[in-house]
Amino acid sequence: MSDSALARDKADSLADLKELFQLPAGVVYLDGNSLGALPRAVTAAVKDVVEHQWGDDLITSWNAHDWIRLPNLVGEKLAPLIGAAPGQVLCSDSISVNLFKLLATAIELNTGRRIILAVDEDFPTDAYIAQGLSQMLGEDRCELRRVAAQDVQAALSDDVAVLMLTEVNYRSGERHDMQALTDAAHAAGALVLWDLAHSAGVLPIELDRRGVDLAVGCGYKYFNGGPGAPAFLYVNKRHHARARQPLSGWLGHQDPFAFASDYEAAGGVQHYQAGTPGIISMAALNAALDVFQRVSIEQLREKSLALTDFFIEGIETRGLLASLECITPREHHRRGSQVSLRYEHAWGLSQALIEAQVIVDFRATDIVRFGFSPLYNSFSDAQKALDVLEEILVKGLHLDDRFATRPTVT
Amino acid sequence: MSDSALARDKADSLADLKELFQLPAGVVYLDGNSLGALPRAVTAAVKDVVEHQWGDDLITSWNAHDWIRLPNLVGEKLAPLIGAAPGQVLCSDSISVNLFKLLATAIELNTGRRIILAVDEDFPTDAYIAQGLSQMLGEDRCELRRVAAQDVQAALSDDVAVLMLTEVNYRSGERHDMQALTDAAHAAGALVLWDLAHSAGVLPIELDRRGVDLAVGCGYKYFNGGPGAPAFLYVNKRHHARARQPLSGWLGHQDPFAFASDYEAAGGVQHYQAGTPGIISMAALNAALDVFQRVSIEQLREKSLALTDFFIEGIETRGLLASLECITPREHHRRGSQVSLRYEHAWGLSQALIEAQVIVDFRATDIVRFGFSPLYNSFSDAQKALDVLEEILVKGLHLDDRFATRPTVT
Structure with missing residues (x-):
């Protein structure tokens, strides 16, 4: 050496x-940008959740070990790491599923606009999900438009509902200017959705301060949450009153255990939960994040x-x-x-x-x-x-x- | 005693x-109908996936330990337990998210019909997801209609695209007649989607033989996969050529690692995968299912x-x-x-x-x-x-x- x-x-x-x-x-x-290494603390945490919480305490753990709030607890642990004040971040599902929720939100929020603007070179799932949404809603309500990265600002026409960008490109490692592009989108009347897969956990992100509307990110890269760890999403507080998403599962209901007949969305970011979260995988991520208290x-x-x-x-x-x-x-x-x-x-x-x-x-x-x-x-x-x-x-x-x-x- | x-x-x-x-x-x-108990084999399997597969073998485990095919491997383990021939069952996401995929599939498959018919007393998430889909698509394309259980057959009018039923009711424990209701739906030109949450793993189910179109089920009740274990879905082979779903994430692409620009759905049930699966939780379910080889x-x-x-x-x-x-x-x-x-x-x-x-x-x-x-x-x-x-x-x-x-x- x-x-x-x-x-x-x-x-x-x-x-x-x-x-x-x-x-x-x-x-x-x-290759920690593909799968982060195993934090030692995760080994003990997973053992505890399986053998003690599940094995011994069984169903009571939903309350006794706060499983029911785990998506929020992990969300709040992530929040300061991406520059978000409390109440705006939730751990749930995969990036793909979360993108679907947030793109649907954006299209509905930005009434009268139908374009999802993205760049050619971003990770494919972002575009694929936009294509799935577009095919479902019809192109008169939603269509993906892609341009080269350097042409984004010029492409912000008045039909763009949301600009969807990855902060750090998965192939080149190039970082976009989050402030400039967020400002440009807003100036053009578009919302902005940032995919933080290759930036969260490794560089400072200031979602609130930069005025970002929506974001998703990954639990298994720089956050070291384990293979296929659950993802997270961010919805800026200023949209909470109007933001809605279509994957209206029971844990997004304002009172899930009332078992009411009709869906009533929980307030804020809470209704972005859909089904029952995978507790073992989420507990691994939860433990992995403790490393970030040291630095x-x-x-x-x-x-x-x-x-x-x-x-x-x-x-x-x-x-x-x-x-x-x-x-x-x-x-x-x-x-x-x-x-x-x-x-x-x-x-x-x-x-x-x-x-x-x-x-x-x-x-x-x-x-x-x-x-x-x-x-x-x-x-x-x-x-x-x-x-x-x-x-x-x-x-x-x-x-x-x-x-x-x-x-x-x- | x-x-x-x-x-x-x-x-x-x-x-x-x-x-x-x-x-x-x-x-x-x-309370195994809410959270199944811990199979001893799961403890060792989870330890192995965390400490050895993730900890030692890291990213190579996607191939070396077949993580990439785990949703299929678990699906194929589940298939005989629900009366499905190979190639029709996939382990993925939650029941709520899978219901969204399958209801969207049904509405698209059954062209010209817009009603999701359900019964009043089923687990709420089923209705909530249908309401979310309806709100997204608009009631001219999709609407939830609910009737009392005894009125289902009479309610199968010619605008019903899909009949969605839970085989065993979560509150009463009452079991529906899968054959009679499936036949009635088909006779009326409707597809049928069965939610197997409270029946799979505890009573014989014959999806293929009864001609069921679509089904979802739960990994954490009678299959003992652990808290929030991933769910599964079934799409009958006869629909594979035309069935499509909107959560078009990268792992449902026909060649995910080509990183192609445009989404091309993988064949069969494969494109019902969306994002990267939670491997630790899915490995727990995989090990739990081995119990069923004994009985x-x-x-x-x-x-x-x-x-x-x-x-x-x-x-x-x-x-x-x-x-x-x-x-x-x-x-x-x-x-x-x-x-x-x-x-x-x-x-x-x-x-x-x-x-x-x-x-x-x-x-x-x-x-x-x-x-x-x-x-x-x-x-x-x-x-x-x-x-x-x-x-x-x-x-x-x-x-x-x-x-x-x-x-x-x-």
Whole structure:
């Protein structure tokens, strides 16, 4: 290991946080932007919820262990991490399902407008859900319109009901300017819905202060809530009086246990709950979030930028940009917490890295992502990734026949 | 304990199955129709998925441990338990969310018809979701119409797109005639959607043979999948070519990892997946279902009827029907796996039973439910519930001041 990386780790005030996670020995895990590592506290929390709360206390746990309020408790834990005052964040369902709820809300709130404006390059589920909503409602009530990222502001015509954007692009790691785009949407009479999947938990987000209307985010990336952890949604308080969503399940009723005949939406964000929440998965996320009591998002952001700077500079210094293209922006304010390299043989490169215990991921058709979680990644991790990357490219290990064909599901 | 109950337990060929569950000592648990007890195998399975699959193998587990196919694997495990041939059942989301998908499917499939016909007394979320869909689409495209259970057949007018029914009513424990009602719906040109929440896992269901179109069911009641376990849905193969649903998330895409711009629904039941599934909760359900390899549904049904017969006869013999009304049908073919008693002081009675370690539940406004799970409930359990019930009523323990006011959330 280079002196430089070791020195940086030694000077890193967050280095001890790594001990809060279970990480396999010898592995450099750079895929926390796809599935965050396991916080040690989660192991005990899940054991307790299964063996004690469910096993011993059974049905009484809905009250005795506050399962019934868990979606709100987790929502309120998340709220300060995304710059939301209490009462606006709920943990529930998946991002896809939450997008459906919020896009339906937006179309109904912004009467007379029918366009969902999105950018071409965002994570596909966002567009897919908009297409599903459009097909259901008919294009006279709702239609998805997509433009290139740089054309968003120009595309804010007077039929745009809602601008839907992901703060950090999942492929490039590029960060949008949340304030400028929110302001532009509002100036054009549109609402704005931010997908925080690749930014929440790793950089400061100020939903309230920036005047964001709606947002969704992910529990299993930088929040380390476990595979398929429940997602969250945010509805700005100023919309609570009028906001409605169509997945009107019983736990969104204002008095679920009255078992009334007709749906009466609970107030505020509460009626964005639909069915009974998956308590075990949600309890895992709940425990994972306690890590964030030990560190501020600002500290995490500082380390994240230092890690990605270190990695990008290493690629430059080693002359690897002759064959690889770094598509992640160099400017700090335009960067998330990953470095994405475009390369002709990206599939083989990703597989060769994984074989060498540097866990990255591949995004079709030609991108390798190196995701840095400042909670548990070190400068030594970045250094080892650079060393292995260089060795693979020099020796051509990624061109091995084994990597010639990419399986359909990866 | 009476000789009778002990003798029945001794003669019960399923008595040993109780050992597969963790049940608190001294407790008679009669609420498995609300939250099934913890199968011992689940403890180890959840530990493995958290500590080994997530903790050690991290992102690679999507393939290495087949997380990506878990919704299908669990669906196929459920299929024979509800009389479905392979390829028609998927584990996903909650019942509420799945109802939304399937009702939307039904309205679209049955072109030119707009009515969702339901009965007054079913679990409220079914009606609430129909109301949410109706409000979203507009009443000219979709409207909920409710009638009393006995009036369903007469209400099958030519504008009914889908008849939505729960096989076993959650309050009374009454079972509908699935074949007769399915046939009646079809004769009237309507589709039929069965909610199996209170029947799946405890009585034989033959979705394919009865020609059912659509169904949803619950993972956390008689299937013992844990609090808020994911639900499941069934779409009969004959509808696969045309069936579509609006929650078009990325995992329902025909090639999710191609990250294509536009949504292309996967074939069959597959596109009823929306977002990323909660793996920990789903793994718990997956392990819980292994219990059903040890016993047939027919055996479970036989024991379930014997248990509820025993309990109902005990109430009669003790003369308790002077004050309590048994609203669960006596005829076997009309009974689920619970006994429901209507009583003026139902809240107090339920709380006094729970204090005496007989765990039942209360359903507003005046019902106490005794749910029997033939996997782990014994005749001695039924006997003890009878003894405690009688003692409470004789001594008036349920009239204690502590039970005078019912909290809002129960």
